[in-house]
Structure formats: C-alpha cells, structure tokens
Amino acid sequence: MTASTQEPESTRKPHILFLFSDTGGGHRAAAESIIEALQLEFGDALTTEMVDFLLDYAPPPYNRLPEFYPDFVRIPELWGVGFLISDGRRQARIMTSTMWPIVRRAARRLVREHPNDLLVCVHALGTSFLLRALGSKRPPFITVVTDMVSTHALWFDQRADLTLVPTEMARQRALEFNMSPDKVIVVGQPVSERCSTPAGDRQTLRQKFGWTLDKATILLVGGGEGMGPLEETAIAIDESGLDVNLVIVAGRNIKLKADLEVRTWDNPTYIYGFTKDMPDFMRASDVLVTKAGPGTIAEALIASLPIILYSKLPGQEDGNVRFVESVGAGVWAPEPLQVVRTLTRWICRPNERLNVVENCRQAARPDASRRIARILGEQLGLPTKG
The missing domain is CATH 3.40.50.2000 (Glycogen Phosphorylase B;)
Structure with a gap:
C-alpha cells in the first residue's frame, strides 16, 4: 500500500517506505523485523511498504545483483578484494558520482512511484542514491545499518536524518566518516519478535x-x-x-x-x-x-x-x-x-x-527491533499502543 496524496490529511495514516535488496538474507529480514515491531508498537496507526530497489528499479545489469549474489560470495577472496578497494570516503564518493548518471532516472522514478512520510533504508547501496534522488524537499530519511562492525563507507551519508547502528564499534566507524554524533544511535541488530x-x-x-x-x-x-x-x-x-x-x-x-x-x-x-x-x-x-x-x-x-x-x-x-x-x-x-x-x-x-x-x-540486545520502531514512531509523532 502506498501513501496517497488524494486522501484527506485528517484520515490518512502515515506511510513508511522500506528500501532493501535480497543480496543476502539479512536486509529483507531486518526490514520485516522492524515492520513486525511497528505493528506491535503502533497497531494499524500506520502503513508500511517494502521495495527491493535493485531488483525492481536498478537498470541492467545491476538489477540482477540479487540473482548473482550467491555466486559472488562463493568466491570469498574476490568478494573481499571488492569490499576493500571500494571502502573509504574517497572511494565511496567516486563510486556514487560515477554511478549517478546511470541510476538517476531509476532512482527518481522509485521515489516518485512510492510517496511516503518516512523512508527507511536497510541496504548500503541505497542510501546516497536515494537521498540524492529525493532532493531537499523530502520526508525524513533513516538508515538502519545491518552490518555489525565492518560497515562499508556507503552506509554513511551526512544527509540522513538518523543512522541507526547495531554496535558501539559500528558507531565509532560512523564517526570516522564524519557523521554527526547526535545522529548516530546504537540500537542493536533488528531481529524478529520470535527470537525474544x-x-x-x-x-x-x-x-x-x-x-x-x-x-x-x-x-x-x-x-x-x-x-x-x-x-x-x-x-x-x-x-x-x-x-x-x-x-x-x-x-x-x-x-x-x-x-x-x-x-x-x-x-x-x-x-x-x-x-x-x-x-x-x-x-x-x-x-x-x-x-x-x-x-x-x-x-x-x-x-x-x-x-x-x-x-x-x-x-x-x-x-x-x-x-x-x-x-x-x-x-x-x-x-x-x-x-x-x-x-x-x-x-x-x-x-x-x-x-x-x-x-x-x-x-544480547533483544529489544533492538522495538527500539527502532519507537524511533520511527517518534519521527511521525505517533503514540505507542497502550
């Protein structure tokens, strides 16, 4: 369900858009866990939507990254080289600048087709491109980092309203990338309610x-x-x-x-x-x-x-x-x-x-998903259930 600009403001529920991609199981699982926690905390006071931005919007051949991912990770040495040579402030800046002309049209189409009141990105490849596509007049944008410690530079964009990280080690890495300390919060790794x-x-x-x-x-x-x-x-x-x-x-x-x-x-x-x-x-x-x-x-x-x-x-x-x-x-x-x-x-x-x-x-941080849900609710001005 997408947010509708046609509904009267008094009756329309706030809508949260989650951006993920199935390059590994963790991104989808994180988004689903946060959505589950939102339902537990706020009931039907809001609506949510998940979009696999690579599969559904990236131009070829990048839209096939979820399909190729299992083959990539079966060659760990190659994966490691790719990770290391692309990590770092300068490398991330070069990568996003080089890729922007290729993905610009798709990124802008995504934000146009999925209006929302809050955007949550749980994938490093989505953060900078979507922030750029949204422009200055945009809803709040929150990044939920799903890598525990060795967080790639692409996770961190100073334009994000908040960046939620799983560990203090990840927070320190965010600060190394000049992220504002008051916008980086340690919350734990989002997991399903069944785990707790x-x-x-x-x-x-x-x-x-x-x-x-x-x-x-x-x-x-x-x-x-x-x-x-x-x-x-x-x-x-x-x-x-x-x-x-x-x-x-x-x-x-x-x-x-x-x-x-x-x-x-x-x-x-x-x-x-x-x-x-x-x-x-x-x-x-x-x-x-x-x-x-x-x-x-x-x-x-x-x-x-x-x-x-x-x-x-x-x-x-x-x-x-x-x-x-x-x-x-x-x-x-x-x-x-x-x-x-x-x-x-x-x-x-x-x-x-x-x-x-x-x-x-x-x-352990068993309340991570609930904490994230409450932070998202605060962004929308929602009271928790009960």
Missing part, C-alpha cells in the same frame, strides 16, 4: 522437532544461501567420536542439502533447507557453528547460544569475528579440526561453556 519470545524450553522444543533429547545438540548453519565449508565441518564433527545431535541447516543450497541427506551419519543428524524455525532451533541447541553473518550472531546472543564461527566474508564480516571474541560469546575456528577441538572442550568442561552462555546473554 521462545516457544518452549529446550527439551520441549527438541521433542517438537523429533530430536534425540539426551545429547548435546550442535546447530550448524551456513546462512540463507548455505555458505562456507558446512559439509566438511559437519562430517568432521560426526567422525570425531563426540556423542551429539547434529542439526544442519543448508539454507537455499539445494545441492548441499541433497548431498547431506544421502550420507550415512554416525550421530543422530537432522537436515533442513531454508527454515523460519531458526529462533526455536537456537533455543533447542547447546552450541551454534555458523558463518559470521550479523543476523545469525544477533539471534544467537539473544538465545544465549555459544558461537563457533567457521567462515566469514573477507572485509565485510571480519569485524563480526572480532566482536564475538571481544564479548566472549564465542571463538573463530576456520578449520574443521579447530571446530571439533572447541566443541570437545566445551562439552568436557561444561562450566566453560556456561561462562560463554552468560557472555552471550549480556551482549
């Missing part, structure tokens, strides 16, 4: 999913696209002699899921594709083995689930590893043998794992 409201205790959830109840349960996740050495790591754990449940989430990687399903496993092993049950999977597990995606890390912290990071996108996710280690919420273990050693230590020394559990709890 568990559907049951660990045993109840394991029963619900049909998992063996009396074994340590290891949850292995490769992100929405099933990235990283997920299969090799799972096999190494299975062949290690550890007596565990293995819960493997292959995401949208259909071939990986099929390969895992034909293997004969020594331990009870449960294999899933893309799932909406991740919050409950985390609550039912004892350890998470995952790539260093910011959304997954944020959800694990809320679930008080110790984290073993086995893969990362160079450049973009380097800071996520530093963050997890700095708060004592987990370890970096890029080799399958390192993963096995960490699991063995945590299983044999339960008190050490419990210390990590407590560190996760302290680092």
